[in-house]
Amino acid sequence: MRFSANALLFDSDETLVSSMKSVFRCWAQWADTHGITVEEIIAVEPHGRPAAAIVADLLPADQVARALALLEQAEVDDAAAGGVAPIPGAKELLASLPADRWAVVTSGTRRVAEARLAAAGVHAAHVITVDDVTRHKPDPEPFLTAARRLGVAPAECVAFEDSPAGLAAARAAGMTTVALTTTHKAADLDADVVVPDLAAVSARTSDTGVHVTITVCEGNAEAQNTDERNGTGLRQ
Template sequence: MKITADALLFDNDGTLLSSLESVNRCWSRWASEYGLTAEDFARIALHGRPAAEIVADLLPADVVPEALARIEHLEVEDAGGTVALPGTLALLASLPAEQWAVVTSAGRRLAEARLAHAGITAKNLVSADDISRGKPDPEPFLLAAARLGVDPARCVVFEDAPVGLAAGRAAGMTTVALTTTHRAEELSADVVVPDLSAISAQATDGSVEITVAG
């Protein structure tokens, strides 16, 4: 299967790299510090959402600024365990830097720390610090398309989380789901693959031809 696009937009955690162990460590420690239980977390969606939204869902408003700063500190300090997922480095190396972007629900400082530890250099990055509405709102992906100067309809979104795929669809973009953190039946996308090792790309005349294995 082949897809032609002008830009490729990648979610970060669970798509380009894995920080799952770090996330579990940091949020467990944070929850303990703030007296939260597993039941508190069970009632809200965590993956793919900005930390600010999660914290606001769990704690009183007057505690949120301090608690948000605490989880961001914990995660940045623990970013060293981040690793690139299969296929990530090879795929990115085949792409011109101006034709792809990272679109993440993490703050810029945390996103840059995780990318650096995974050996990824991103020229274009849209983080939670750049937007007013996070995924599943299309704003993050539309902003990335605007920064790259491309039509949203000519973008392909790579995501592992339902909220991210919903954001990509709402932006009018082609969506590719990775089953790195969710089962295939939980993901609604144009294409579903195990990870980025199933994707190859060839840049030609300002566009990118994507080949999906299998």
């Protein structure tokens, strides 16, 4: 499958950076410190949501600020200690893109996002975090903010995400969506295209935009099926 756009927007965790093990370690330790079970965390549907919103669902209001500070420091330290790695294909894809044609759009804080990206060897000129917006995924504001930062119309952007909340945000922004099955089954991801990871994606740039190729491997039913139903407004 091939299409063209003017900018590519990427979630960070489990889209560019393999961080799930780090997240589990930090949250499990944090939960134990605060007398919270992992099951209680899972019950508030944490993936793709800002940590502040999750913690606010779990603790009294007067404990949230300190608890968040402890969690953020733990996540920064874990990343610096080698707790994260790049998603397959991420560094190669990003290396083919000019800095002004892509951005990171994450629900994490700036400290955590920058720590994980740096530890994974991902160097982004434009990073939109929870600190830059007032409404968070699944609201479209984070993706719209990234498009505005790059000076590109939302309809001319492709968003790469792994979570239902992130995909909903990108769709609401009017963007084409590519889902990675790094954290969810393909059946749970409403996207124009579904791929295992970024190794299936390549790009080249020209004066007319970013030309993206998604490789449909033999037996990759998710990518084949979404390709057949793709009805985006981007240049095919």
